[in-house]
Amino acid sequence: MITVEEARKLLLGLVSPLDSEDVPLAEAAGRVLAEDAAATRDQPPFAASSMDGYALQSAEVERHAMFKVIGEAAAGHRFTGTVRAGQAVRIFTGAPVPEGANFVVIQEDVKRKGDLITITDDPGTKPNIRPAGADFRVGQTISAPRVLRPEDIALLAAMNRPFVRVYRKPVISLISTGDELVMPGGTPGPDQIIASNTFGLKALFEGKGAHVRLLPIARDTHGSLRTALGLAEGSDLVITIGGASVGDHDLVEDVAADLGMERSFYKVRMRPGKPLMAGRLNGRAMVGLPGNPVSAMVCGYIFVLPMVRRMLGLETDVSFQHATLAESLPANGPREHYMRAMVENGRITAFGDQDSSLLSILAQANALLMRPPNDPALDAGTQVFYVPL
Amino acid sequence: MITVEEARKLLLGLVSPLDSEDVPLAEAAGRVLAEDAAATRDQPPFAASSMDGYALQSAEVERHAMFKVIGEAAAGHRFTGTVRAGQAVRIFTGAPVPEGANFVVIQEDVKRKGDLITITDDPGTKPNIRPAGADFRVGQTISAPRVLRPEDIALLAAMNRPFVRVYRKPVISLISTGDELVMPGGTPGPDQIIASNTFGLKALFEGKGAHVRLLPIARDTHGSLRTALGLAEGSDLVITIGGASVGDHDLVEDVAADLGMERSFYKVRMRPGKPLMAGRLNGRAMVGLPGNPVSAMVCGYIFVLPMVRRMLGLETDVSFQHATLAESLPANGPREHYMRAMVENGRITAFGDQDSSLLSILAQANALLMRPPNDPALDAGTQVFYVPL
Numbered sequence: 001m002i003t004v005e006e007a008r009k010l011l012l013g014l015v016s017p018l019d020s021e022d023v024p025l026a027e028a029a030g031r032v033l034a035e036d037a038a039a040t041r042d043q044p045p046f047a048a049s050s051m052d053g054y055a056l057q058s059a060e061v062e063r064h065a066m067f068k069v070i071g072e073a074a075a076g077h078r079f080t081g082t083v084r085a086g087q088a089v090r091i092f093t094g095a096p097v098p099e100g101a102n103f104v105v106i107q108e109d110v111k112r113k114g115d116l117i118t119i120t121d122d123p124g125t126k127p128n129i130r131p132a133g134a135d136f137r138v139g140q141t142i143s144a145p146r147v148l149r150p151e152d153i154a155l156l157a158a159m160n161r162p163f164v165r166v167y168r169k170p171v172i173s174l175i176s177t178g179d180e181l182v183m184p185g186g187t188p189g190p191d192q193i194i195a196s197n198t199f200g201l202k203a204l205f206e207g208k209g210a211h212v213r214l215l216p217i218a219r220d221t222h223g224s225l226r227t228a229l230g231l232a233e234g235s236d237l238v239i240t241i242g243g244a245s246v247g248d249h250d251l252v253e254d255v256a257a258d259l260g261m262e263r264s265f266y267k268v269r270m271r272p273g274k275p276l277m278a279g280r281l282n283g284r285a286m287v288g289l290p291g292n293p294v295s296a297m298v299c300g301y302i303f304v305l306p307m308v309r310r311m312l313g314l315e316t317d318v319s320f321q322h323a324t325l326a327e328s329l330p331a332n333g334p335r336e337h338y339m340r341a342m343v344e345n346g347r348i349t350a351f352g353d354q355d356s357s358l359l360s361i362l363a364q365a366n367a368l369l370m371r372p373p374n375d376p377a378l379d380a381g382t383q384v385f386y387v388p389l
Numbered sequence: 390m391i392t393v394e395e396a397r398k399l400l401l402g403l404v405s406p407l408d409s410e411d412v413p414l415a416e417a418a419g420r421v422l423a424e425d426a427a428a429t430r431d432q433p434p435f436a437a438s439s440m441d442g443y444a445l446q447s448a449e450v451e452r453h454a455m456f457k458v459i460g461e462a463a464a465g466h467r468f469t470g471t472v473r474a475g476q477a478v479r480i481f482t483g484a485p486v487p488e489g490a491n492f493v494v495i496q497e498d499v500k501r502k503g504d505l506i507t508i509t510d511d512p513g514t515k516p517n518i519r520p521a522g523a524d525f526r527v528g529q530t531i532s533a534p535r536v537l538r539p540e541d542i543a544l545l546a547a548m549n550r551p552f553v554r555v556y557r558k559p560v561i562s563l564i565s566t567g568d569e570l571v572m573p574g575g576t577p578g579p580d581q582i583i584a585s586n587t588f589g590l591k592a593l594f595e596g597k598g599a600h601v602r603l604l605p606i607a608r609d610t611h612g613s614l615r616t617a618l619g620l621a622e623g624s625d626l627v628i629t630i631g632g633a634s635v636g637d638h639d640l641v642e643d644v645a646a647d648l649g650m651e652r653s654f655y656k657v658r659m660r661p662g663k664p665l666m667a668g669r670l671n672g673r674a675m676v677g678l679p680g681n682p683v684s685a686m687v688c689g690y691i692f693v694l695p696m697v698r699r700m701l702g703l704e705t706d707v708s709f710q711h712a713t714l715a716e717s718l719p720a721n722g723p724r725e726h727y728m729r730a731m732v733e734n735g736r737i738t739a740f741g742d743q744d745s746s747l748l749s750i751l752a753q754a755n756a757l758l759m760r761p762p763n764d765p766a767l768d769a770g771t772q773v774f775y776v777p778l
Contacts, residue, residue, distance in 0.1 A: 025573055026603065029592035043748070044582060050746065075680075076568030076609070078580045094569055094680065096580055136749045150596065150689075151778060154589025154682055155752040158582070162574030179465030180483055184414055185551030191467045191485055193433060193547070200543025203418035207539065214415065220465070291464075291483065293543055300539075357439065359432075360525045363544040389540060 003373075004302065004336045007268040008318075011278055011303050014264060014285035017313040018170060018236065022163040025156055028148050031166035032209065032312045036141040039159035042133040046096040049073070051128040054088040054110055054117055055101035061123055069115050073098055088117055097129050104128040145313040147209075169211040170311040172304075173232035174198045177218040177225060177243030177252060178291060196359065197241045197289070197296040204300050210308050218243070225255040229281070236311060238284060239304065242291025252288050256281055269373060271335040272356035273299045292356040298338050298368060301387060320370065320385040323348035329378045332371040340365035341386060348386055365389055392762075393691065393725045396657040397707075400667055400692050403653060403674035406702040407559060407625065411552040414545055417537050420555035421598065421701045425530040428548035431522040435485040438462070440517040443477040443499055443506055444490035450512055458504045462487055477506055486518050493517035534702040536598075558600040559700040561693075562621035563587045566607040566614060566632030566641060567680065585748065586630045586678070586685040593689050599697050607632070614644040618670070625700060627673060628693065631680025641677050645670055658762060660724040661745035662688040681745040687727050687757060690776060709759065709774040712737035718767045721760035729754035730775060737775055754778055 002010070020034035049055065056067055067088035073079040075094035083089055083100035091097070091104055106128060109121040136159065142152060148164070156164060174197075181195040182188040195217055202212040213235060218228035220243065232238040243252040253266070256279065263279040270276070272295035277288035287304065289296045306316040326347040329339075339350040340361050350369050351361050367386040378384065391399075409423035438444065445456055456477035462468040464483035472478055472489035480486070480493055495517060498510040525548065531541060537553070545553060563586075570584040571577040584606055591601040602624060607617035609632065621627040632641040642655070645668065652668040659665070661684035666677035676693065678685045695705040715736040718728075728739040729750050739758050740750050756775040767773065 025588055026591060029596060041577075041583075044746070045577070046580070048746075050744070074568070074609070076570070076578075076580050094567070094582075130744065130746055134744070135747050140749070142752065148592075149752075149778065150589045150592035151686065151748070151752045151754070153592040154585045154686060155748045157573045157585035157588040158682065158748050160573055160575075160577075160583045162572075178483075179463070181465070183551075184546045184549055186549075188430075188434070188549075189465075191435070191465050193483075194430075194549045196543045196546035199414055199546040200539045202415060203537075203542040204539035207418060220463075293547065297540065297543060355439070355519065355523070357433070357437075357519055358524050359540070359544045359547050360529070363531065363538075363540045365540070389538065 001267045001269045001274070002265055004268060004270050007265060007270075007276060007278075008303060008306060010264045011287065011307055012310050012316055014278060014280055015237065015307050015311050018168045018311050020165050021168050023166055025153060025162055025164055028156070028164040028166060029150060029153050030209065031148055031164070032314060033142065033144040033146045033148055033164065034167045034313060035144050035165045037144070037156060037159065037161050037164060038139050038141045039136045040138065041160055042137050043135040043158050044130055044132060047132050048130045049091045049093055049095050049097055049104045049128060050130050051104055051106045052092050053104045053106040053128065055091040055097050055104050056083060056088040057085065057101060058103035058127060060085065061103055061105065061119065063119055063122060066116055066118050069112070069117060071098075102127060102129065147314070167312045169209060170237060170308055171213065171235040172205055172210050172237045172239060173213045173215055173235040174201055175215045175218050175228045175232065175238070175240045177220065177240055179220045181217050183217065196293050197291070200293070200297050201239070201241070201300050204297070205304065205308060208305055208308050209312050220251055222251075222255050222258070225251065226259070229255065229259060236284065237307060238281060238286045239289060240286070241289045241296050243288070253277060256286060261286060269335045271333070271337045273302070274335065276303065293359045294340070294356045294362050297362060301368065301389070302338065318387060321388060322383050322385055323367075325378055325380050325382045325384050328380050329371070331377045332373065332375040334373050336373050337371040338368040338387070339371065341367045341369040343367040343386060343388070348384060390656045390658045390663070391654055393657060393659050396654060396659075396665065396667070397692060397695060399653045400676065400696055401699050401705055403667060403669055404626065404696050404700050407557045407700045409554050410557050412555055414542060414551055414553055417545070417553040417555060418539060418542050419598065420537055420553070421703060422531065422533040422535045422537055422553065423556045423702060424533050424554045426533070426545060426548065426550050426553060427528050427530045428525045429527065430549055431526050432524040432547050433519055433521055436521050437519045438480045438482055438484050438486055438493045438517060439519050440493055440495045441481050442493045442495040442517065444480040444486050444493050445472060445477040446474065446490060447492035447516060449474065450492055450494065450508065452508055452511060455505055455507050458501070458506060460487075491516060491518065536703070556701045558598060559626060559697055560602065560624040561594055561599050561626045561628060562602045562604055562624040563590055564604045564607050564617045564621065564627070564629045566609065566629055568609045570606045572606065585682050586680070589682070589686050590628070590630070590689050593686070594693065594697060597694055597697050598701050609640055611640075611644050611647070614640065615648070618644065618648060625673065626696060627670060627675045628678060629675070630678045630685050632677070642666060645675060650675060658724045660722070660726045662691070663724065665692065682748045683729070683745045683751050686751060690757065690778070691727065707776060710777060711772050711774055712756075714767055714769050714771045714773050717769050718760070720766045721762065721764040723762050725762050726760040727757040727776070728760065730756045730758040732756040732775060732777070737773060
C-alpha cells in the first residue's frame, strides 16, 4: 500500500492544466484567470476631482481670497475652457479638473454669492485631485492564475475587459455503483439504501470550479458498468464510487481493465479511504473511490480537489491549518487518519465515533483532523493539523 | 450623521426573511435550508456488515472453530435464510446481516476450503456490524436555517429528501448612475470611465446567495433614473450607485422622493462610504451606495451582505476576526474606518494609500481592517479586528 502523499502525486500525474476559454465578465466570478489581464486604459483617464468644490490655481489659495466662477465641471462633463488667475470652476467628484487648475477647494471651505466665491476656511494643502493613472495605467496586469474574487471583477471592469480568459471547467463524471443503491426520491427495496455520495461529491467539486455530470447508477454487472463508463465519454475525469469489492471480485477494476485501463495504484495507507484506485482509461484520468459515504467524501477533499485545482492551473497542495487539541487522542494506527472534528476559536475536538458510514457525523464536522501514520497518543493542548470542510 | 451600527440596524429593519421554495437536491448546495429536514428512513435500514467476511453466531467465535458456508449476502442482496449453530454466511460490506447471525469474522482471519471455513486468527471482540439506525433514524433532522454544504447534501440524499425547502434567493437590482459611465466593452468618451461597481457587487452578492439583476446605467436626468427604478420593479432590494451629489442636487434622492420613498437615513459616520442613503420605496428596501468604487464595495460588505443574510433567514452580525498589527497605524479620525489590508498568518498590514478610488489596492487586499471612531494611534503588535474579503 502506498502513502497518502505518494497517492496524491500519482493522481496529480494523471491530469494537466486544461485549455482556456473567454467568458463574459459577468460570469467570471469564481473562475480561474488563465492569462494575465492587462488594463486597456488609464484609471482615472484624466486628473479628476475627489471632492465637490471649486477648481482653481493652487498659488492663489489663501483665506479670504475671492474668485469668479466661470463654469461648471461634473462627472462626464468637462469644462472646456481654461482657469486663469482669479477664476474658479464649480466642480463635482469625479469630474475632470479643467485646464489651468491644480487645486480643488472643497465647498465647505467656501462662501458663494452669485458668481463670486470667497475662501472662508483654511483649505489645507491637499489638492483633492486624483492624478491620471493613479489607480492603474494601460498595460498594468492582474496576474494569472488567480481565482477571480468580486474585487478582481470590479477591477477588470474598470480596466475595460468585457471578456476574461479563464481555464475551462474540468468536466467530472460521477458513477455510483451497486445493486443496493436507489436514487433520492426512489423507493428502496428492503435491502437497499439511497445513493448519497454522488450528490455530496457533485456539490463539493462544483463549489471548487468543476462541472459535474451525475451519471446513472451502475448495477453490479459488467454490462451496466460498461454502459455507465461509456456515458462518461468526453469528461476530463471519470470517478466511480464503490464496486471495488463485489462478491469476490473487484468489479470496477475488472471492467476498467477490460476497457484498457492502465492502473496507477490500488489501496492507500489511509483511513477512511483505503480502497482507493486510480489509473488512465482512454487517455483520461479515472479514480475509483470507496463506497462508504464518509470515505468517498474524505477522498474527494484529500485526493480529487487537488486534481481539480491542477486542471484549473492552481497550486495543488492540500492547505492544512493548525489548531490546538481540546481533548486528548489515543495513538494512531499505521494509516494516515482523517478524523471528523469540530474546530472553534482555534481549538479542535475529534468526534468519538469515526465509523466511516456515519454521514451524520460528517455533516456536524467542520474539519478533518489529520493524524500521521503511527502518531503517538496526543495530550490536550498539542498543536495538530486539519483540513477545513 | 449616524454610526455604522445605527445604520446597520436601520438597514436590517428594511428587510425581512423571504418566503421559501422547494429545489431539487442537486441544486441545493449553497442555498439556505428554510425548514428542518427530517430523515424519511433509518440509515442503515438494517444491521449491515462493515467488512467482507463471514456472518455467524458470536457465541461460537473462537480460534480453530469450523463452520459450514450456507449462502452469501452482498450489498443489495440479502441472504434470506437463518444462520444456525455451526453455520456461516459469506458476507460483503454493506450487506444485511442474516437472521441468526450477530458477528462478522473478517475474511483475513479465516481459511476457506470448499463450503467449510476455519477461524485461523483471533477475530477479536468487535462484531463488525453496523446496527440499524446507527447513522440516523426516521425523523432525525438537519436544523434550519443552515447554508447547505456538500456534507449536508450527502446527508439529505441518504435521508431520501429529493427536494429541499430553502429560502428564495433575494432579488437585488443594481443601478449605476452617472453620465460619466460606460459599460465594459464600450468606447468611453474623453470624460468617461467604465462602470465597475455593478460588476463587483453582482459577484459579491451572488456569491452570498442573492440573484442580481444588472440594470442599464441611469443617466443624470430625472427621466433616466425613473426608467431605471421602474425596471427594478419586483426586486426585493433596489440599489443605486452614485448620483448622490450631481450638480447641486442629490439626484437619486430627488427622484426617489418624487416616487414616494420614505427615507430612513442619509450619511453614515464611516470611511469610506459616508454618503450612504437608505429608505423604503413602494414597500421595498432601497439603498443608495456611494459612487466611488471602493466605497461601494466596502458598503456592500458592511451593509448589504447583512441585509442579504437577513432575507435568507441567517444571522446578520458582521463576522469580525482578529489579527496582530504588523505595522503601527496613526490615530483614526471621527469616522469608523475600514482600511484595505493584507492578513497573513495572523498578522495584518494596512495599505499605505487608502484613497477610496483605488480599486487596484482593493484587489490586492484580503481584509478590511476596522478602526473604531477616534481610535488612538496603534503600535505594531496590537490586536485589531478585520472583515475577511
